[in-house]
Amino acid sequence: METQTFFYDNKIVKYFINATLLWAIVGLVAGLFVALQMSFPALNFGLDFTSFGRTRPVHTNAIIFAFVGNGIFTAVYYSLQRLCKARMYSDLLSKLHFWGWQLIIVLAAVTLLAGYTTGKEYAELEWPIDILIALIWVIFGWNMIATILKRRVQHIYVSIWFYLATFITVAVLHIVNSLELPVSFMKSYPVFAGVQDALVQWWYGHNAVAFFLTTPYLGLMYYFLPKAANRPVYSYRLSIVHFWALIFIYIWSGPHHLLYTALPGWAQSLGVVFSVMLIAPSWGGMANGLLTLRGAWDSVRKDPVLKFMVVAVTAYGMSTFEGPMLSLKNVNAFTHYSDWNIAHVHIGGLGWNGFLTFGMLYWLIPKLYNIKLYSVKMANVHFWLGTLGILFYAVPLYASAVLQTLMLNEFTADGFLKYPVFFETFSNLSPMYHARIIGGILYFVGAVLMVYNLIKTAKIGSFVAEEKTSAASLQSTHEHVVKEDWHRVLERKPVRMALLALVLILIGSVFEIIPTSLIKSNIPTISSVKPYSPLELHGRDIYIKNGCSNCHSQMVRPLRAETERYGEYSKAGEFVYDHPFLWGSRRTGPDLARGGVVGSSSYKASVWHFEHMKNPQKMNPASIMPPYPWLLEKDIDLEGTAAIITGMRKLGVPYPENYEATANNDLKIQAQAIVDELKKSNITIDGNKEIIALIAYMHKLGADITTK
Amino acid sequence: MKLIKHYFESIDGIEIYPIISMFVFISIFTFALYWVFKSSKKHMDEMSRMPLDNDEL
Numbered sequence: 072m073e074t075q076t077f078f079y080d081n082k083i084v085k086y087f088i089n090a091t092l093l094w095a096i097v098g099l100v101a102g103l104f105v106a107l108q109m110s111f112p113a114l115n116f117g118l119d120f121t122s123f124g125r126t127r128p129v130h131t132n133a134i135i136f137a138f139v140g141n142g143i144f145t146a147v148y149y150s151l152q153r154l155c156k157a158r159m160y161s162d163l164l165s166k167l168h169f170w171g172w173q174l175i176i177v178l179a180a181v182t183l184l185a186g187y188t189t190g191k192e193y194a195e196l197e198w199p200i201d202i203l204i205a206l207i208w209v210i211f212g213w214n215m216i217a218t219i220l221k222r223r224v225q226h227i228y229v230s231i232w233f234y235l236a237t238f239i240t241v242a243v244l245h246i247v248n249s250l251e252l253p254v255s256f257m258k259s260y261p262v263f264a265g266v267q268d269a270l271v272q273w274w275y276g277h278n279a280v281a282f283f284l285t286t287p288y289l290g291l292m293y294y295f296l297p298k299a300a301n302r303p304v305y306s307y308r309l310s311i312v313h314f315w316a317l318i319f320i321y322i323w324s325g326p327h328h329l330l331y332t333a334l335p336g337w338a339q340s341l342g343v344v345f346s347v348m349l350i351a352p353s354w355g356g357m358a359n360g361l362l363t364l365r366g367a368w369d370s371v372r373k374d375p376v377l378k379f380m381v382v383a384v385t386a387y388g389m390s391t392f393e394g395p396m397l398s399l400k401n402v403n404a405f406t407h408y409s410d411w412n413i414a415h416v417h418i419g420g421l422g423w424n425g426f427l428t429f430g431m432l433y434w435l436i437p438k439l440y441n442i443k444l445y446s447v448k449m450a451n452v453h454f455w456l457g458t459l460g461i462l463f464y465a466v467p468l469y470a471s472a473v474l475q476t477l478m479l480n481e482f483t484a485d486g487f488l489k490y491p492v493f494f495e496t497f498s499n500l501s502p503m504y505h506a507r508i509i510g511g512i513l514y515f516v517g518a519v520l521m522v523y524n525l526i527k528t529a530k531i532g533s534f535v536a537e538e539k540t541s542a543a544s545l546q547s548t549h550e551h552v553v554k555e556d557w558h559r560v561l562e563r564k565p566v567r568m569a570l571l572a573l574v575l576i577l578i579g580s581v582f583e584i585i586p587t588s589l590i591k592s593n594i595p596t597i598s599s600v601k602p603y604s605p606l607e608l609h610g611r612d613i614y615i616k617n618g619c620s621n622c623h624s625q626m627v628r629p630l631r632a633e634t635e636r637y638g639e640y641s642k643a644g645e646f647v648y649d650h651p652f653l654w655g656s657r658r659t660g661p662d663l664a665r666g667g668v669v670g671s672s673s674y675k676a677s678v679w680h681f682e683h684m685k686n687p688q689k690m691n692p693a694s695i696m697p698p699y700p701w702l703l704e705k706d707i708d709l710e711g712t713a714a715i716i717t718g719m720r721k722l723g724v725p726y727p728e729n730y731e732a733t734a735n736n737d738l739k740i741q742a743q744a745i746v747d748e749l750k751k752s753n754i755t756i757d758g759n760k761e762i763i764a765l766i767a768y769m770h771k772l773g774a775d776i777t778t779k
Numbered sequence: 780m781k782l783i784k785h786y787f788e789s790i791d792g793i794e795i796y797p798i799i800s801m802f803v804f805i806s807i808f809t810f811a812l813y814w815v816f817k818s819s820k821k822h823m824d825e826m827s828r829m830p831l832d833n834d835e836l
Contacts, residue, residue, distance in 0.1 A: 150830070153830070154829060154830065224829070226825075226826060226829070228826065228829040228830065229826075230830070293830075294830050297827075297830045297831060298830055298831070301831070302831075303824070303827035303828050303830075303831060304827050306827075307823045307824075307826050307827035308815045308816070308818070308823055310827075311811065311814075311815050312811065312812060312815055315807070315808055315811040316808065319804055319808060571807075574803070575803075575804065575807065578801070578803060578804050
């Protein structure tokens with residue numbers, strides 16, 4: 072048997088570790104900042120690029136794609152080389168991947184703060200960056216698959232299956248959800264509209280959770296947990312069932328984000344059924360992780376690495392139980408749009424992703440630097456700060472969700488809403504928001520301790536950039552294979568395995584997306600619903616640019632408390648011209664779907680909007696909305712009107728031929744009417760200011776169908 | 780959307796696709812289960828030891 076000597080590339084692992092640590096701190100600081108903004112609106116500073124609507128996506132993107140993303144790559148680049156007994160296929164591709172990904176992160180932070188956004192959650196980045204993401208992702212996949220192909224072992228360990236499924240599915244999700252028509256540099260509209268856009272977005276959104284925050288981390292768990300515990304995984308059989316079941320079922324469950332919305336009922340039910348089914352594989356994975364430690368619980372007491380991993384896997388179990396429960400329609404009616412979801416995702420983010428990453432780093436850095444951890448005591452302190460941080464973060468938000476929803480749903484004996492003004496619920500929430508900040512600070516201080524501890528460890532150790540190792544070549548081990556069953560053969564064929572995984576995830580996607588795009592009865596058209604006027608389109612873009620949908624939904628659900636508060640429930644046919652849909656996922660402020668229905672409680676006069684945007688607290692003293700004074704100063708981009716109209720027509724919005732040439736005339740007439748109205752209240756303003764377009768858009772919302 | 784709808788509509792008998800996909804889903808999953816339970820304990824043990832094989836550093 073021929074034995075070959077070669078070197079593992081540890082340098083690229085080190086790069087990704089450094090990036091993980093850096094972005095962990097940045098993402099957590101951003102998180103603390105947005106939490107502080109919720110408690111102290113003055114921290115929005117009255118500036119566009121520091122307002123909550125823009126800083127919140129920076130926090131979510133920094134945590135998901137920067138911190139967790141680099142965590143994934145750290146795990147892949149370390150474990151893949153060892154599991155394949157091969158160096159990464161190409162050092163150049165590794166470097167391109169690393170620097171490309173960091174470039175994307177920096178571009179994301181800058182463009183999001185500058186207001187370039189598609190308005191779709193966790194897919195906010197505009198089209199040039201989308202293309203860059205696709206390129207860098209292909210480089211990652213190419214490097215990974217080529218490494219698997221040149222491996223020196225026959226079989227492919229289950230972690231690598233998870234990595235492969237991650238690569239394939241994220242590619243599909245990213246491409247489909249980014250199908251957009253550029254109308255200018257850094258501005259595009261999705262090809263889907265309304266209900267279809269919502270379905271595609273949440274098919275993407277939920278699977279971003281599944282295939283970016285879950286599957287790669289399960290791969291990580293199946294490698295690093297056995298490593299840290301120095302014992303094989305409890306049941307390899309279970310890991311295989313876990314893998315196939317998870318990738319099958321996850322892809323179907325996106326519609327649970329859209330329960331009681333205008334999405335067709337059958338699609339909602341499909342999402343519920345598959346979400347409930349998800350408990351089985353998820354808990355199988357959790358049990359497999361925890362049972363790996365059977366008989367080794369004494370070391371969990373001593374070893375901070377295992378402590379972090381145990382809490383991480385437990386948090387995984389908690390959030391994967393909570394997720395299916397939240398998908399039940401009766402529970403969802405209560406929790407959706409509330410702080411419950413914020414708490415839920417933080418159990419996953421801080422507990423599962425955060426703690427698993429920390430556990431991996433505490434194990435990996437001493438290995439790479441050939442030294443013991445600088446301070447085990449400090450790591451233990453970090454563990455307790457982090458654990459308490461998670462609890463202090465999540466528990467107040469659960470309480471706030473229950474409290475607010477109960478208040479919003481409370482009726483008097485005479486059948487009227489007890490708290491008709493949305494902000495009446497807020498006075499009770501602020502203590503919870505303050506407590507949440509304490510949780511965030513605890514978690515953050517723990518993370519800072521870790522960075523210090525790991526830097527110290529690196530300083531006293533000596534880094535092995537090129538790790539020498541040896542293994543028998545694959546040809547020489549091949550000869551012993553006589554007869555195998557299909558799965559064993561499949562295990563040795565990464566490309567076929569990846570293709571099979573691709574087919575499987577496409578199945579659920581096709582099932583959900585094709586029918587809503589085809590069958591007319593799914594989206595009944597409403598003849599009175601008309602396309603947006605040019606001024607309203609600009610207003611819509613301004614709404615997107617300032618991230619309004621981070622706090623305001625545009626979806627009245629057919630529930631008594633909602634129709635009483637906001638008006639007629641939303642219909643699928645009302646959104647056929649909405650590129651993108653703006654239903655939102657969290658109501659920090661009230662719903663705006665009926666903002667244009669004169670006489671409804673959502674309707675506000677132009678002068679109210681004007682004063683409110685300038686100083687929200689003047690109109691609602693309890694409001695935590697930031698001020699938007701720049702809307703009174705910035706001009707509408709009139710030169711862009713033609714491109715917007717042309718783009719919308721290409722997407723199927725029925726504007727007359729050549730309308731783009733005269734659209735600005737209509738825009739000016741509509742703007743002048745608002746200017747004249749404001750003048751009656753002694754407000755003088757030019758018709759070309761952004762606030763005018765936004766008022767026009769507000770007054771269009773939900774006004775096309777007759778409601779009370 | 781118009782574009783995508785056009786392509787979908789031009790495929791004959793597209794309604795059957797979701798049913799086929801459901802069938803593929805169930806059959807592959809059943810195969811996976813069958814394989815997992817019939818595979819040898821020795822192979823499973825070997826596979827599960829893979830992360831521990833590397834005694835690096």
